[in-house]
Amino acid sequence: MSATRSSAPAYDLLAPLQPPTRYLFGPGPSMVHPRVYQALSKPIVGHLDPFFIQVMQDVQELLKRIFGTKDASILVISGTGSAGMEAAVSNFVEPGSKFAVFANGYFSDRLTEMAKRQGANVVRLEKPWGETYADAEISEFIRRERPSVVGYVHAETSTGALQPGRAICAAAHEVGALVIADCVTSLGGLAVDFDQTGIDIAYSCTQKGLSCPPGLSPLAISPRAMDWLRAKTTPSRSWYLDIKLIHDYSTVSHRYHHTAPISMFYALREALQVIAEEGVENRWDRHRRCHRFFVREIEAMGLRMHVPTEFRIPTLNTVVVPAGVDEPKVRKRLLDGPGIEIAGGFGPLAGKIFRIGVMGPLATEDNVQFFLKEFRKALSAEGYSI
């Protein structure tokens, strides 16, 4: 064999990759634990290697505890949280079937859009962004519509509102419907209580409450939803997100379906292990305490929260933009100065709220104080007098 050609490379080369330091106080992605970065950089093995099969099993076991389930089937979709949403919809919402959506934010609109693309008949109970549903209106809606599948968003990232699921699941089961719960922003940061709530299909992501980079989507599926799926005779429209095939690869036969993102599974296993070491209840307590501290300080600054006290997501705070303040300018100051990322509102909440996540490694009193100091400075610079 001759030596490699000695000619210079044909292309201009890019500068080395040097990400700026960012404090991720937005709705996600959130800060990643240093141990998770270490796991990401471990050498990969094959997707059918006995070692990798064990990693998938470890991940499933650890996720059970965090979802709060004994009996659900756990699988992990090789895509982001939105892929998990599409997996839920494309496997369980059939063309022509009735899908009832509690529509109070951006992600319930996305559920609606996905279900329409699957050919479903979507009915919606609309509320302004940031509001939640009371038990009576839930059961009235579901009894009236008698859908086959019900969808709701547990922690709505676009508004900061938390929707309890128990009344939804009870009413849905009364009419024989399956329930899909979007737990993208809740899993890992607060209790999902899959079994106790009565959820049939919950999907989430890795990059919010689990403190892992984005790239995978954990799913929990109740025994009755798995039975329904096994009995279904028409295949799902999506092959890549076909839960029967993925469940078989990752849990039953380990027969090849696709080449799983090995490094991301390493990262997820480590992130879940970090959570297990802290203890999930301890972790939820820590987030709740930080949330209460955050709200107290925000209100002491004369600012208001967008969502009423009892329906706030503890890990994602939505703060009303004070009159006269230009929201994008505040965010730009925070990003360009101390390197803090927060988000604004969008849709009907564009310009009206800041979305401030306090999750994972950032959920300590010190970190919240660091954030608030910089937030005060940025608000002052934009004309808000505290």
Added chain:
Amino acid sequence: MSATRSSAPAYDLLAPLQPPTRYLFGPGPSMVHPRVYQALSKPIVGHLDPFFIQVMQDVQELLKRIFGTKDASILVISGTGSAGMEAAVSNFVEPGSKFAVFANGYFSDRLTEMAKRQGANVVRLEKPWGETYADAEISEFIRRERPSVVGYVHAETSTGALQPGRAICAAAHEVGALVIADCVTSLGGLAVDFDQTGIDIAYSCTQKGLSCPPGLSPLAISPRAMDWLRAKTTPSRSWYLDIKLIHDYSTVSHRYHHTAPISMFYALREALQVIAEEGVENRWDRHRRCHRFFVREIEAMGLRMHVPTEFRIPTLNTVVVPAGVDEPKVRKRLLDGPGIEIAGGFGPLAGKIFRIGVMGPLATEDNVQFFLKEFRKALSAEGYSI
């Protein structure tokens, strides 16, 4: 705020993540360059951060060179190669339309399955696994069927056969059809020549010829395919894989679609940079030289290649299992002993071939010699006399 609870963690903890050392001589995932692991572990930023937008643009520019295109739109799907296949099919193969598939291996069967799930009328030109198509039969098939879309697999991972695309694209364009090319195993290891071949939609993966972990799927889309997509009035059935929305997020407005797997994009940028530093033509030469060396040595051992000389994939060698040798036992010896992963055949080739990848960092004469020494030992131990 009170201190974190001091109680012990509620769960049994797992052992630290310690992957075994593997030499990935299979069809993929392949070995990853050490610099790519370093990039993977760099701190993440938000998916709308100006730094990340730049990373996406860098990746698109670097991919253009590797696809061999000046004018194609490049985007990267947040899923594995199979997600790229589904993106191609679900955006370009419409319900009721005719999709012509050159069916000579597992991945053309998967294309068929995905298109059927999209409601397409699939017509297939069948060949035994490992064979390829001559120009005359290609144009005869396409002129007879007059499909809307044509699909073929450039480098068929299940057989080791390489299908040149020029005659397929010419015939397809003659009847006004778009051409989807599966370049999962070719991109980065050999020339795809997107523009010269006349491909309309090519999808690939990160974990074979690009020497990056699995998790993303690069796509190239010709101007005429983009025009067709823009003119299409019915939305694709998949929202997650909707190319119009992903193109808008990653290239045009940078409006939020989904939270991209930041770390995987870092890794891909680094992997592409490593390739640019070597020079793509140098890299392809290196793979070709290693392939010729591999074949010479294999034939010197009295073994036969499954595919005729002129249609072999240079990065993925399929070697006929000699009579009397138990293929899974040879693989188990290699994995349990020196930690070498290779693959067997499946479907009609189960038990009949070894699939041996020589890609990226492993494509050196020294590494091939290391492999062959261990391969000889394993074959001898299983009763084959060399």
